[in-house]
Amino acid sequence: MVPALRYIRGACGPALGGFPGGFSSAGRPAPGRSWPLCQGGRPASTRSFDVVVIGGGIVGLASARALILRHPALSIGVLEKEKDLAIHQTGHNSGVIHSGIYYKPESLKAKLCVQGAALIYEYCKQKGISYKQCGKLIVAVEQEEIPRLQALYERGRQNGVQGLRLIQQEDIKKKEPYCRGLMAIDCPYTGIVDYRQVALSFAKDFQEAGGFVLTNFEVKDIELAKESPSRSKDGMKYPIVIRNTKGEEVQCQYVVTCAGLYSDRISELSGCNPDPRIVPFRGDYLILKPEKCYLVKGNIYPVPDSRFPFLGVHFTPRMDGSIWLGPNAVLAFKREGYRPFDFSARDIMDVIIKSGLIKLVFQNFSYGVNEMYKACFLSATVKHLQKFIPEITVSDILRGPAGVRAQALDRDGNLVEDFVFDGGVGDIGNRILHVRNAPSPAATSSLAISGMIADEVQQRFKL
DSSP states (O other): OOOOOEEESSSSSOEEOSSOOOBOTTSSBOTTOOOOBOGGGOBSSOOEEEEEEEOOSHHHHHHHHHHHHHOTTSOEEEEOSSSSSSOSTGGGSOOEEOOSOSSOTTSHHHHHHHHHHHHHHHHHHHHTOOEEOOOEEEEEOSGGGHHHHHHHHHHHHHTTOTTOEEEEHHHHHHHOTTOOOSEEEEETTOEEEOHHHHHHHHHHHHHHTTOEEEESOOEEEEEEOTTSOTTOSSOOSSOEEEEETTSOEEEEEEEEEOOGGGHHHHHHHTTSOOOSEEEEEEEEEEEEOGGGGGGOSSEEEEOOOTTSSOOOSEEEEOTTSOEEEEOOOEEOSSTTOOSTTOOOHHHHHIIIIISSHHHHHHHTHHHHHHHHHHHHOHHHHHHHHTTTOTTOOGGGEEEEEEEEEEEEEOTTSOBOOSOEEEOOSHHHHTTEEEEEEOOTTHHHHHHHHHHHHHHHHHHHHTO
């Protein structure tokens, strides 16, 4: 007997599996029931949805929620390969609610981040989810950084970020008594939250509205139902078959993919363009010892290097009162490789052969070597942190968790900075919308992204 698909009843409730499920008159599972399976993993009845969202991270869950709230009559399902929701990029980030200051004016990143931050704050207030609007200082510690800082300030103003101001040394000390700097941008709209808690709340909203979440469903194939000839005028109502690694299937009319670290592979499975390829970058965090947490009040960031999408090693307060320091940015040897020695031969061959990684390495060799050095030696990271807070020593920190960022890279070695949404051609491609690149600040932007995806789905699929 193949194990039953795991159905989650509510965002944090018990997972149910097995036979006691029921079906509506339309051949779809009744709300609040699990999927029945018979021997060999074949479904006891056709499991079908109007729309399937692949990926149970914060963007996938926000998108599923937006779709079902807008189209309550549709049957919508979320497929997640893990046994729990939102445990990868959503559950391994710094928890910062970004203001939108960093991103190129008029870009999707800028627009969606500014909109998304306002929506996240409002959502957390409505749902009673704890957050802190603790603010952020972006600090110039060297004279040559000041022009870049001033340019960043102007960019933030163009993006409509609230409350920005340039401050001098004396005001830096008022905000962060232990921080040194020549000039800083005070960004009071920046905050912190537990994004996994937010994502699980999205899942709860989705399910309470009649949506279905299936975990332990790792997608292996996306193809046309054999009973639906591609030349048929009408075809079947649910012409797309999505099969997992255990041979279990669901059928649907339309698909939205929010697969994060696997977005290129899912696109390729559907017969769509796999480019841009995903290159995984691991970010290691350090943790300030509890007795030293008084050194940091809010977020403290360096002036970013505009050549890279990473914001540099920074100080981040957490909702539990701890202080994270980091992250660095090094190539991960596995797409979900949270430990330094995690390795996948397939993942490494993919980034070497199919992406522009080699070109990126040659273009930014010294930067990469420096990041690897900091990853290996705590003293190197501490030396950087001491530029901002001189009192920090190696004995004040511990090694902490790590996250892996799904960074899209084109074949010329260029990091794809903005969100990428596309579909394909043909019988399957015309029924799919791929969210191809949703890097930071995707968590901040999740509600704004979900609105845009719902608009695109409605327009593209004529819902």
